[in-house]
Amino acid sequence: MTPAVLLLRRTFGTLVLLSVAAGVTTGFVSARKNPGVDVALTLTVPLPTRQAPQRDRSGGNVGETTFEALQSAELFAETLSGWLSSPDFVAAVYQRAGLKFPRATVRRLSRAFTAVKRGGPVADVHFHAPSAADGQALARAVITEIQERTTAFNAAAEDLTFRVTASDPLVAPVLVSPLLRGVVAGIVALVIGINLVLLNDFLRSPPDASAGGTTAS
Structure with a gap:
């Protein structure tokens, strides 16, 4: 399993580019959409x-x-x-x-x-x-x-x-800030991307033989 710091160092540039693209796309769509x-x-x-x-029983008004x-x-x-x-x-x-x-x-x-x-x-x-x-x-x-x-x-x-x-x-x-929505979308995309990279590395790593192995007597 690749260390997380090394793995993120390799993929961080790509993740940043993807998050920026997601933020720009979200901001552009928000600016064109009628709120x-x-x-x-x-x-x-x-x-x-x-x-x-x-009228009551006596005939008077109530x-x-x-x-x-x-x-x-x-x-x-x-x-x-x-x-x-x-x-x-x-x-x-x-x-x-x-x-x-x-x-x-x-x-x-x-x-x-x-x-x-x-x-x-x-x-x-x-x-x-x-x-x-x-x-x-x-x-x-x-x-x-x-x-x-x-x-x-x-x-x-x-x-x-x-x-x-x-x-x-x-x-x-309705006041909508395309810039704010774009920034939020970019941050969310970056967080999701980091988690996907770590999860993918974890799933592709071979099982640790020493963790579940038995020692010979």
Whole structure:
């Protein structure tokens, strides 16, 4: 078995050239590839309104407290998060936006739109889009689809009416550093190359006869 220092001294130049080639290739591909944009918007559920006041047994009106109304709004915000993670919601949004439906599994489709519920009846929505124009179109489609489903929900409800307000979508380009990716790829390629050289030398070395041999008496 060749000593590791001597073996690496013989092959280090070749390994460095290969790692540099891997880094340059990775950086070049990263620079030419469109990273897309990230889109964020905030959905807020104001306190719901009651269509008809409830009456107690004596005939008087039973008013809903602010705390109960806030609880109802928070629960409806949870409903919005459930809609956003539904594959049929994703399909409806892409169809409404007039964009090509992405090829993905059902599990990945359920993560196309990420809804993070904050304190109170507020949900932050995040998703990725190929371009700023597509991001704006998808954001408008999300808002419209949410509002239409809210209208249908209110029609089926007995007494409460919910509304959903949406912030202006924030569209930010995904920042990718081709240089950093190239450096990381080069380092990884160098480490893998060194390990492969050592492994190849180990596998090609003949077994040590003195290690498992027996001594004659």
